[in-house]
Amino acid sequence: MASDSLLTQIQAEKDEVKGYFETTGFDRWNRIYSESDEVNKVQRNIRIGHQKTVDEVVSWIQESGAVHNVSFCDAGCGVGSLSLPLAAMGAGSVHASDISAAMVQEAERRAREAGLDMGKLNFSASDLESLQGSFHTVCCLDVFIHYPQPAAEAMVKHLCGLTQERLIVSFAPYTPLLALLKGIGQLFPGPSKTTRAYTLKETGIVKAAEDCGFKLVRRSLNKAPFYFSRLIEFNKI
Numbered sequence: 001m002a003s004d005s006l007l008t009q010i011q012a013e014k015d016e017v018k019g020y021f022e023t024t025g026f027d028r029w030n031r032i033y034s035e036s037d038e039v040n041k042v043q044r045n046i047r048i049g050h051q052k053t054v055d056e057v058v059s060w061i062q063e064s065g066a067v068h069n070v071s072f073c074d075a076g077c078g079v080g081s082l083s084l085p086l087a088a089m090g091a092g093s094v095h096a097s098d099i100s101a102a103m104v105q106e107a108e109r110r111a112r113e114a115g116l117d118m119g120k121l122n123f124s125a126s127d128l129e130s131l132q133g134s135f136h137t138v139c140c141l142d143v144f145i146h147y148p149q150p151a152a153e154a155m156v157k158h159l160c161g162l163t164q165e166r167l168i169v170s171f172a173p174y175t176p177l178l179a180l181l182k183g184i185g186q187l188f189p190g191p192s193k194t195t196r197a198y199t200l201k202e203t204g205i206v207k208a209a210e211d212c213g214f215k216l217v218r219r220s221l222n223k224a225p226f227y228f229s230r231l232i233e234f235n236k237i
Helices: 004-021 024-032 041-064 083-088 101-113 149-160 176-183 202-210
Strands: 071-075 093-098 121-125 135-140 163-171 214-224 227-236
Touching (some): 004 024, 024 041, 041 083, 041 163, 071 083, 083 093, 093 101, 101 121, 149 163, 163 214, 202 227
Parallel strands (some): 071 093
């Protein structure tokens, strides 16, 4: 059970993230996660790095052979960077959820434009804590960057509770170098360009999953200038 102070912290972070992605953040990140040329060098590199992470998740899922008739939850789906490929691969069902209603609407628009089977896609605007259901595979990519360590670990435990077999998460890993770069503004540069960005200690994320009966089966690090993402797959024991 999370402490009152942790719940207060989670709520504060959640309100900030929601407000950002419903306003200036939506336009910025919608452009980043598109083919638009209206992005700067930093944004273009973030796009490249995020796509590396998505591509690796898709590769892992394809290698496992667990796609057809499998239920997926894309927690923090954004504009559908992972949800849409999963649906195109023939997933049994994909539940795509994001704290930002604007992001969810854009993801649904892109899915319809791509001609995907909307009967297998379910979109909803929800924060991570409010997600409910039971899914074979739960994915949460590049979302924890908005939350400090205790809140991120609490979210991992919640996502484990929704997962039948496989949990895949990514986050900006804490290292002394990244902490230094973040401190001097070179990792997440520029004023008012995003919400607070947190690097997380991998040991805490792994322990949170292990406490829920999951084991780490593989991990990788995807990076581009201004983008660092530790990707981990857990399987239920």
